[in-house]
Amino acid sequence: MSERLPRVDNLCKNPDNHKTHLCELLAAGKTDEVAKLQEAPKFVCNNCGKEANTEGALCAPGPMDV
Ligand SMILES: [Zn+2]
Ligand SMILES: [Zn+2]
Numbered sequence: 001m002s003e004r005l006p007r008v009d010n011l012c013k014n015p016d017n018h019k020t021h022l023c024e025l026l027a028a029g030k031t032d033e034v035a036k037l038q039e040a041p042k043f044v045c046n047n048c049g050k051e052a053n054t055e056g057a058l059c060a061p062g063p064m065d066v
Helices: 015-021 022-027 029-039
Strands: 041-043 062-063
Touching: 015 041, 022 029
Parallel strands: none
Antiparallel strands: 041 062
16 A cells, blocks of 8 residues: 555545544644644644644544655
């Protein structure tokens, strides 16, 4: 599974929680929350490429070190 996903916004794998995802928080201008979620990132979003502490904050989470 090494295919690279395109940067498309509709690849959310957990739409029910999308409002807690970095993409949506950024879109909503909640930069404080985003900063907290990126303090010690361990996961990267395969959708938008953002890094986060928890996979629950990402649309398409994957490990940072591939
Ligand atoms: Zn999402
Ligand atoms: Zn994302």
